[in-house]
Amino acid sequence: MEFVQPIRSKEKIEEIKSVLKENGTRDLLLFSMGINTGLRISDLLKLKVIAVRGKSHVEIKEQKTGKVKRFPILGNLQSMLEEYTRNKDLSEYLFKSRNGENKPITRVQAYMILNKACRKCGIQDRIGMHSLRKTFSYHHYKQFHDVAILQYLLNHSSPSITLRYIGITDDNVERTLQQFEL
Secondary structure, three states: OOOOEEEEEHHHHHHHHHHHHHHHHHHHHHHHHHHHHHOHHHHOOOHHHHOOOOOOEEEEEOOOOOEEEEEOOOOOOOHHHHHHOOOOOOOOOOOEOOOOOOOEEEEEEEEEHHHHHHOOOOOOOOOOOHHHHHHHHHHHHHOOHHHHHHHHHHOOOOOHHHHHHHHHHHHHHHHHHHOOOO
């Protein structure tokens, strides 16, 4: 099994946002929700307008764990959601397929959207839909250096799993090896 990587560069994140904005607000919102909430793609794609419109927090039952997760919608994400959902029916999927039916885009469609944008921005790392969750995790850790909180947010069983998950272990090992010489 190949592991996907987080997007470590904030500059690349902004580039990806610019590329996705060209495709329309839906694709940009999907990316922004993923990197700002840490939700799995399966949970993101199930969201309906009613879950987010006018809300300061979103509460979902995670598909994988069955646990209830509650998280705030803050800043730019809140304004994006307000604008995006303004004229949408409450029963619509947030990331509705453009085929005319009220169905969400598929995980494969979401992957193709993200992969195309990342390649256009010159990202060569292994990128997949889980990269959104890993990007959230990586930058949350870099900003707060609190593995316990991140472990809780991700529902991981140990700090070592969380550090390995976000690639901090790999980064730290590589940095020490680059500085090591006998």
